[in-house]
Amino acid sequence: MDDNSPIWETKRQLKILAQAETNPQYGRRPAERSIEEHLRLGTINLDKPPNPSSHEVVAWVKRILGVSHAGHGGTLEAEKPGRPDGYGRTPHHA
Amino acid sequence: MVTGVLPITLEDATKAIQVFLLSGKEYVCLMHLHGDIPEETIKSALHEFTGEIYQKPPVRASVKRETRRRTIYKIDLLEIDGRRVLFRVACQAGTYIRKLCSDMGEALGCGAHMNELRRTRAGPFNEDDNSYTLHELQEAKRVYDEEGREEQLRLVIQPVEGAFKYLSKIYIRDSAVDAICHGAELAIPGIVKLETGIKPESLVGIFTLKDEVVALAEAQQSTESILAAEKGIAAKTKRVIMRSGTYSREWRSRQKPN
Structure with a gap:
């Protein structure tokens, strides 16, 4: 592109x-x-904190907003080795 | 330590994720050299790694480990403090900055590693532009839940259309919308207006006349040839974002039985 x-x-x-x-x-x-449509078609320019992985951040966003699907555009930090993906898995993400 | 712009897409907006994945990024990086190197030599190494570079993805990468070509648009040196080098880099999607640091260290002969990284831009999203923390998101949601006020939530969460800020857009007739929602190709007669900069295979956004995104598509022709032609396929729909049934289905009733 x-x-x-x-x-x-x-x-x-x-x-x-x-x-x-x-x-x-x-x-x-x-x-x-409407606020429901706004969420369904929403994006967040998230300022990622240092500790959680991109993956975990998505799980937190889903929990905060109570939405069923969310994704992130471009992993910011390789997932940590040997660390189980414990903070609520996000099966549907890009 | 890695922080900064992480674009998040909610529900249907997730169909537009490719826009972020495929567009360029900008970072501020703190690199640590493993030896003492004269400033001039560091500067020339940064210069050397600008333009086209070859990069092999790291062992723990989400892509196949095959050397690939990436474009580094720009590297600006911000500060050198002994063995610590702070720089800003704008690069093509899929460039590994950790790898860039270790490759530069190898070129300098002393070795180097990435110490800290902050992403300042991911395509359309910039750290200075409506960027919010998880805490701010949580607070906006709390205000909405407890006080019923939407403003903060509408600020932290932005419409998916913003993701298309830097893609060329094609605006279509109401009558063409629902067909696109069903995955149809976009034919030239359905177009009302379009932006310059479209080339065959470039990603484009298909929009309604109310500035709503319908789909992400791959252009089949340039802006110029679309403007010159009266029929033919302008773009192939790749990801549908708008739900079908949002616009009327007149395209169906008009179909003549063969």
């Missing part, structure tokens, strides 16, 4: 192909979601 420069340095422009309206009956702007 990245070539020779990081993705955050890419500049983009919007091009119009056709004119169209959207029906207010369907869907909803992201800022207008």
